[in-house]
Amino acid sequence: MTSGSPLPIETYLKEWENICTNFYVNNDELAGTIVGLVEFASHSNETITLNFSTVDQTVAGKKEDLEKLLNKIGFVNGTMLLPQEFNKYLETKRKIRSEFHRKKAEQLQEELDRLLNSKPAQYTPLHRRSELTTFINQYNNSVGAKPFIKGLLHMFKLQLNQSNLASWTFLDDIFTQNGPDFMRASVNLLINVLSFTHTVQQADESGQENTYNKVRATGTVELSSQQRPAEMITSEGNISKLCYLPFKFFLFWWNLAKLWLNFCCGIIGFKKNHSSVSSELHV
Known part of the structure; x- marks a missing residue:
């Protein structure tokens, strides 16, 4: 694949959806890295590029796998082929994330109901x-x-x-x-x-x-x-x-721990204020 022959945006978004799902549902490390790269990509003169300096070294060792997945979602050599469609990537991620948390909350509520009604x-x-x-x-x-x-x-x-x-x-x-x-x-x-x-x-x-x-x-x-x-x-x-x-x-x-913490903070504050006053007097 070259930067001059992008695929339809629907193809990229489908692969992007799979990566986001794999990250949220399966907690896949490589998928999470790709999600982070896309979400915090740099924008300049209608060009969107990925910042690989933030990639964890353990994931960087899987460079071939990383580049392969990035190509599937429309990024070649760290540059987005269809930068005008970037917001669709963010919207897709947001929907998958919201659905994931909705299902988790639903499962938690079901377990709570079962626990409360158990013998x-x-x-x-x-x-x-x-x-x-x-x-x-x-x-x-x-x-x-x-x-x-x-x-x-x-x-x-x-x-x-x-x-x-x-x-x-x-x-x-x-x-x-x-x-x-x-x-x-x-x-x-x-x-x-x-x-x-x-x-x-x-x-x-x-x-x-x-x-x-x-x-x-x-x-x-x-x-x-x-x-x-x-x-x-x-x-x-x-x-x-x-x-x-x-x-x-x-x-x-x-409450005793909070009182002790406040007391210690008071001593520190007093010493700082006392030191400041002394410095001013000597000046």
Whole structure:
């Protein structure tokens, strides 16, 4: 193939679509390199050229494969044969990327629904404590887990010394926005460790204001009209030791770490300001 004999743009776009799909779906390294080269190509005087200086050396070793694939999408010797069609490449990539993330979100939601509606496991008290400790140790430094943990602690605070069951309403995002591992761990904590029951509230499809827009990141915690079972009231002390105190301990250290960081920043800022003042005085 030479630069003087370009193929129809549809041929190039079809190959480009295959490369983008291979990158997003299969996480192919070579395909990802090509996507990056095209996306960040240089534009000058209606000429589009690829910048190979950014190519990883491990991929550069596959130069023949790289050039072969580039030829298939309309790039010869690093130059685009049909530069006037460049925006179509970007639009094709955007559509494939959007579809990929849509399917991933759909799969994640399907898994979440399956987990929430699965039969609770029969954990022993020792196993429950172990699972709770594991969760705290794994996510104690996770910023994304903070809304979930704060909402859960609020739930415990409200439930203690109350004769009615507390209700915690939140969007599914509190599970899914931090990835599948956190989603599985948090659902396991609620369903299997803490024995929460799950209900679904349907979204309002009428013309009225959607109440879900008012739900905070930590969710909405309130008392329900349902009475607490007698066994829950008699075991309240055990529940407090198992759940409330560990999370309270976790948040205590979280806040202490932030306080220490602010204190250190204050010392650094004071020293900088003090040094500046001293310099000015000596001048």
